[in-house]
Amino acid sequence: SMANDTIFGRMLRGEIACNEVYSDQHCLAFRDIQPQAPVHVLVIPRKPLESLRAANEEDTELLGHLLLVAARVAKLEGLDDFRTVINTGAEAGQTVFHLHVHVFGGRPLAWPPG
Secondary structure, three states: OHHHHOHHHHHHOOOOOOOEEEEOOOEEEEEOOOOOOOEEEEEEEOOOOOOHHHOOHHHHHHHHHHHHHHHHHHHHOOOOOOEEEOOOOHHHOOOOOOOOEEEEEOOOOOOOOO
16 A cells, blocks of 8 residues: 555654654554644554545444544643544645544634635
8 A cells, every 4th residue: 555655654663753642553643743733633544544535434433533533632632622634635735645634723723724
C-alpha cells in the first residue's frame, strides 16, 4: 500500500518521532507540525488506508473509532467546540496519502472552509 511509504507510516513504525497526544491498538494521534489553529491534532489509523476512498465495509468499526478518538483528543485538549476534517484526494487538500482526521480548535472557525 502507498500508505505504508508515507511520513505517517514511518511515524507508526517509530522511524520518525511525533508529538503524540493519544495512542491505542487501532490508531495514533499527534500534533500537526504546521498547526492551522491553537489545537491541531491528526488522528490516523494504524491500518495503512490511503484515504476514505480506500475504506470499505470491513473498516466500519475502525472509522467510527477514529471519530470517537477525535472527540477524546478534543476533550484531552480542553476543547468543548472543535472541528474534524477528512480530506480525500489532492484537490480536496489531502497531502499525505494515509487516511487522517484533523481535529481543530482553540479559535473561532469560519464556514465554509476552502
